[in-house]
Amino acid sequence: MSKRAKIILAIVAILFAAVLVWFAKKNKKNVVEYETEKPFKTTIVKKTVATGKVVPLEEVEIKPQIAGIVDRILVEEGQVVKAGDLIATVRVVPNVEALNSANNEIKNAQLSYENAKTQFDRNRSLFEKGVISRQEFENSELSFNNAKQRLSNAKSNMDIVKRGTTAGLGNAANTNIRATSSGMIVEIPVKRGYQVIQSNSFNAGTTIATIADMNKMIFEGKVDESEVGKLVRGTKLQVSLGAIEDKKFPAILNFIAPKGTEEAGAVQFKIKADVTLDDSNFIRAGYSANADIVLEKKDDVLAIKEALLRFDKKTEKPYVEIKKEDGKFEKKELELGISDGVNIEVKSGVTTTDEIKIWNKASKDKKDEEKDN
Numbered sequence: 001m002s003k004r005a006k007i008i009l010a011i012v013a014i015l016f017a018a019v020l021v022w023f024a025k026k027n028k029k030n031v032v033e034y035e036t037e038k039p040f041k042t043t044i045v046k047k048t049v050a051t052g053k054v055v056p057l058e059e060v061e062i063k064p065q066i067a068g069i070v071d072r073i074l075v076e077e078g079q080v081v082k083a084g085d086l087i088a089t090v091r092v093v094p095n096v097e098a099l100n101s102a103n104n105e106i107k108n109a110q111l112s113y114e115n116a117k118t119q120f121d122r123n124r125s126l127f128e129k130g131v132i133s134r135q136e137f138e139n140s141e142l143s144f145n146n147a148k149q150r151l152s153n154a155k156s157n158m159d160i161v162k163r164g165t166t167a168g169l170g171n172a173a174n175t176n177i178r179a180t181s182s183g184m185i186v187e188i189p190v191k192r193g194y195q196v197i198q199s200n201s202f203n204a205g206t207t208i209a210t211i212a213d214m215n216k217m218i219f220e221g222k223v224d225e226s227e228v229g230k231l232v233r234g235t236k237l238q239v240s241l242g243a244i245e246d247k248k249f250p251a252i253l254n255f256i257a258p259k260g261t262e263e264a265g266a267v268q269f270k271i272k273a274d275v276t277l278d279d280s281n282f283i284r285a286g287y288s289a290n291a292d293i294v295l296e297k298k299d300d301v302l303a304i305k306e307a308l309l310r311f312d313k314k315t316e317k318p319y320v321e322i323k324k325e326d327g328k329f330e331k332k333e334l335e336l337g338i339s340d341g342v343n344i345e346v347k348s349g350v351t352t353t354d355e356i357k358i359w360n361k362a363s364k365d366k367k368d369e370e371k372d373n
Helices: 003-027 096-128 134-163 364-372
Strands: 040-056 059-062 068-073 086-091 176-178 183-187 209-212 217-224 236-241 244-256 261-263 266-275 287-305 318-323 329-333 335-339 343-348
Touching: 040 266, 040 335, 040 343, 096 134, 217 287, 236 266, 244 287, 287 335
Parallel strands: none
Antiparallel strands: 040 217, 040 287, 059 209, 068 086, 086 176, 183 209, 217 266, 236 244, 236 287, 244 266, 261 266, 287 343, 318 329, 335 343
16 A cells, blocks of 8 residues: 555544544533432421401491481591490481371361360369269260370371471480490491481481491401311411501401302302501501411421422322432432422421432533533
């Protein structure tokens, strides 16, 4: 073989080797290095948040006992009143039919009275002359007194139809609207000149004012059906108000509705809790509020971050990968407990010395390569 042929063959061999090296480098994958974390001991608290509002424990609606027009309102919203205080007065607008009936009743009673009086005067004169007996005289006297009373009643009825009250009733006048309990006036939905309807067996009546004890407030909220079964009366809550920042009020759960209501496809159950107030903040009725409710709490339990978990596609069982001595990772199935959304309890499967793979955290070289590509 000539010298020239040898040189060409050597060049071809070198080029072939270079190509092989180039392909080897291109197809070679960097070894992915994963960071690890160890399980740890911690306290896990599982909570839920109930949205709602803060309202007075007791609210009393004051309603009139007679229909009419509001003549005067003597209080303002926010004013504190005592039971029996005058709140408003109502001016009666007479009903034409009732007025006509009362007027006819007076006329009939007047005729009966005059007739009974005539008979009584005549019988009294005859009794004094000894013409009639005492029994007959007393009967005529009784008839006269009854007629007199009926006339008085008819006139009183006329006063009630016209003015809503009559002489002799004193503080029981229907036109005077008084507070039936002590507290703060939180709402006056009517104004002077409004027409109101009395409360009776067939009608709730028009509300003149609402009185509430602002020193006794409760939280009213709703929880989902998936969590209501874990609630018990007496559970402690922390209530935060939208109107008061960085402040939480302690509360105790005292009511869980036995029946839920469907809202937007989910069943919600009403709850109530007694809120403990302080003197530094005035809580107004209707403040929007959120209540933090502890559903379950475990102290000093073995836990890992939920981000470390994976689930088997076939069995759907949770697992993690544990680093072995040779640097490789081994799959370990876990038995899990409660979670707070960040950390989750591990009942079995790992120990505090195990190193658990942190997913999707490759080495720097791998990231740089992916960036270049």
